[in-house]
Amino acid sequence: MSGNATEKDDQTSASRRNVSLPISRVRLIMKSSPDVSSINQDALFLTTKATELFVQHLALSSFNHGSGKDSNSLSYSDLAHTAEQTETFHFLTDILPKKILASDYLKSLEQMQEEDADV
Amino acid sequence: MAERPEDLNLPNAVITRIIKEALPDGVNVSKEARRAISQAASVFVLYATSCANNFAMKAKRKTLNAGDVLAAMEEMEFERFLEPLKEALEVYKKGQKGKKEVSEQKRKDKEKKTSEDKSRMEEEPEAAEEDVEN
Numbered sequence: 001m002s003g004n005a006t007e008k009d010d011q012t013s014a015s016r017r018n019v020s021l022p023i024s025r026v027r028l029i030m031k032s033s034p035d036v037s038s039i040n041q042d043a044l045f046l047t048t049k050a051t052e053l054f055v056q057h058l059a060l061s062s063f064n065h066g067s068g069k070d071s072n073s074l075s076y077s078d079l080a081h082t083a084e085q086t087e088t089f090h091f092l093t094d095i096l097p098k099k100i101l102a103s104d105y106l107k108s109l110e111q112m113q114e115e116d117a118d119v
Numbered sequence: 120m121a122e123r124p125e126d127l128n129l130p131n132a133v134i135t136r137i138i139k140e141a142l143p144d145g146v147n148v149s150k151e152a153r154r155a156i157s158q159a160a161s162v163f164v165l166y167a168t169s170c171a172n173n174f175a176m177k178a179k180r181k182t183l184n185a186g187d188v189l190a191a192m193e194e195m196e197f198e199r200f201l202e203p204l205k206e207a208l209e210v211y212k213k214g215q216k217g218k219k220e221v222s223e224q225k226r227k228d229k230e231k232k233t234s235e236d237k238s239r240m241e242e243e244p245e246a247a248e249e250d251v252e253n
Contacts, residue, residue, distance in 0.1 A: 018211050020133050029127050029161055030168045030183075035176075041215075042185035042208060047167055049207045050192060053200045054163045055134060056141035058156055063142055074142065076151040079159070088196045091166055092159050 019048045026051060061086065129160050167191050 026048045030039055039047075059074065065085070066078030077099060083092040134157045138148055170191035171183050185208060192200050 018207060018214065020137060021129055022133070025126075025129060026164055029129075029164045032127055033165060033168050033172065035172050036168055036183065037181045039183040040185070042212070043171065043183040043188045045211050046185050046188040046204055046208055047164060047171075049204055050167060050188065050197070050200055051129070051160050051164055052137055053203060054197070055137045055156060055160050057197075057199070058159055059138045059141045059148070062152075063146060068146075072143075072145055073147040073149065074138075074152050075149050076155055079152055079155050083159075091195075092162060095158050095162055096155055 019045070019052060021048050021052055023048050058082065058089065058092075061089075127161055129157055131157060134160065166195065170194050 023044055027039065027044055030036055030044070030047060058079070062078045062082040063069065063074045065082060066074060067081075068074055068078060076096075080096045080098045083089045083096040084098060131153065135148070135153055138153065138156060139146075142148070167188065168183070168191075171187035174187040174190045175181070175183050189201060189204065192198065192204065
């Protein structure tokens with residue numbers, strides 16, 4: 001493709017001032033959605049920028065509401081907690097499931113079955 | 120089109136840097152947490168795309184534009200992103216416009232410089248000779 005060289009130029013200069021995520025990768029993800037036929041340059045830029053803001057926002061609010069504030073750490077469970085507790089992050093619950101112990105899960109399963117049996 | 124599933128991931132190094140910049144200094148982010156945030160970011164792109172696409176379809180347009188993405192942010196209740204996004208877009212647009220002008224200016228400067236160099240090369244030996252004579 002003849003547009004490749006200029007595209008690369010755009011990316012390197014853009015990353016210095018505007019966005020750090022690769023715009024071409026974001027486009028690839030967007031295009032993987034079957035309904036999308038074409039995306040203009042501004043929309044592509046905005047989505048890339050929004051994704052950066054989202055990463056910052058998710059990391060910071062998980063840290064601020066998480067358990068690792070004293071130990072200065074951010075863990076998976078902090079993220080899972082945020083996905084569950086914060087309305088705007090609800091769409092992440094499928095890919096950020098809360099981890100539970102197998103023994104706890106089996107217990108709750110048993111309980112559910114008992115309740116079902118009662119009914 | 121994405122040929123391999125890893126094509127739908129965002130580069131880990133960049134994601135890690137963005138996380139680091141967002142958090143206070145010295146916070147340790149577990150590998151599992153970084154991976155999860157990266158996956159969340161990919162899902163965010165898909166979700167935003169699908170919302171934006173709905174707005175484009177409603178308006179009977181085939182191409183997603185900036186307004187669709189901003190409307191999607193509102194729909195997703197990420198209004199807090201609207202102002203920074205609008206500002207960034209302004210800067211980006213100026214940059215895009217400016218880039219053409221800059222490269223043209225550079226080319227002109229270069230032409231000017233080479234012609235100046237040429238004329239200087241022609242002039243300087245004479246000037247040097249004059250100096251010697253004086």
